[in-house]
Amino acid sequence: MTSLFERLKTAAADAWQAYTHHEFINQLEAGTLPQAAFRHYLVQDYLFLLQFSRAYALAAYKGQTFADVAKGQAGLLASLEESELHVRLCAEWGISREEMAATPEHPATVAYTRYVLDTGMRGDLLDLHVALSPCVVGYSEIGKRLAPAIQQQPDHPYAEWISEYASEEVQQLAAEAIGYIDHLGERFLSEARFENLAQIFATATRMETAFWQMGLDLGQE
Numbered sequence: 470m471t472s473l474f475e476r477l478k479t480a481a482a483d484a485w486q487a488y489t490h491h492e493f494i495n496q497l498e499a500g501t502l503p504q505a506a507f508r509h510y511l512v513q514d515y516l517f518l519l520q521f522s523r524a525y526a527l528a529a530y531k532g533q534t535f536a537d538v539a540k541g542q543a544g545l546l547a548s549l550e551e552s553e554l555h556v557r558l559c560a561e562w563g564i565s566r567e568e569m570a571a572t573p574e575h576p577a578t579v580a581y582t583r584y585v586l587d588t589g590m591r592g593d594l595l596d597l598h599v600a601l602s603p604c605v606v607g608y609s610e611i612g613k614r615l616a617p618a619i620q621q622q623p624d625h626p627y628a629e630w631i632s633e634y635a636s637e638e639v640q641q642l643a644a645e646a647i648g649y650i651d652h653l654g655e656r657f658l659s660e661a662r663f664e665n666l667a668q669i670f671a672t673a674t675r676m677e678t679a680f681w682q683m684g685l686d687l688g689q690e
């Protein structure tokens with residue numbers, strides 16, 4: 470039987486393609502993405518990760534078993550660690566942690582993060598982890614696909630970002646997230662819920678696309 474995660478991804482195939490092959494990523498891969506676009510994206514993503522760490526904390530709260538709570542904790546920790554990449558990269562351009570934290574959230578950042586938090590508040594653990602999953606799984610796919618670009622171009626301007634998401638650690642986190650959704654599916658899924666879960670997955674995926682677009686748009690200002 471096809472796994473729940475595969476079913477969700479297949480149901481959102483077009484949205485998934487738009488997210489993982491967005492123009493922002495194409496330009497990032499080629500190294501032609503304007504630095505301003507990347508900087509704006511990174512600052513917004515720093516703000517995004519604060520809210521995502523809260524969403525993982527909510528997932529811990531919603532857990533029923535020690536293993537569920539540990540999954541929330543692991544996601545929370547990974548989000549906090551990921552934000553240090555953003556701090557490091559921004560420091561190279563003279564942007565401080567304080568300056569990043571004081572930047573107003575863009576509507577795309579608010580929309581995506583509060584959508585995930587609201588989905589988790591309203592729903593159960595499965596709803597919340599489905600809403601969280603396009604994030605880590607999509608970035609791990611992107612990281613893996615872009616890894617050859619930094620082999621071919623050792624002075625690639627976005628090498629550090631690409632190598633972070635191509636890393637074994639991120640690949641492992643994504644595989645675990647997929648396995649965990651399938652596991653939650655076995656515990657909580659009824660066919661009557663599938664359409665609703667597919668809608669949550671597709672919405673979160675469209676929010677990812679809007680997030681890349683925000684980076685491109687802000688880079689032009």
Ligand SMILES: Cc1ncc(CO)c(N)n1
Pocket residue numbers: 514517518551603604605608677680
């Ligand atoms: C918007 C967004 N999606 C996914 C990830 C991966 O954690 C991220 N850092 N930011």
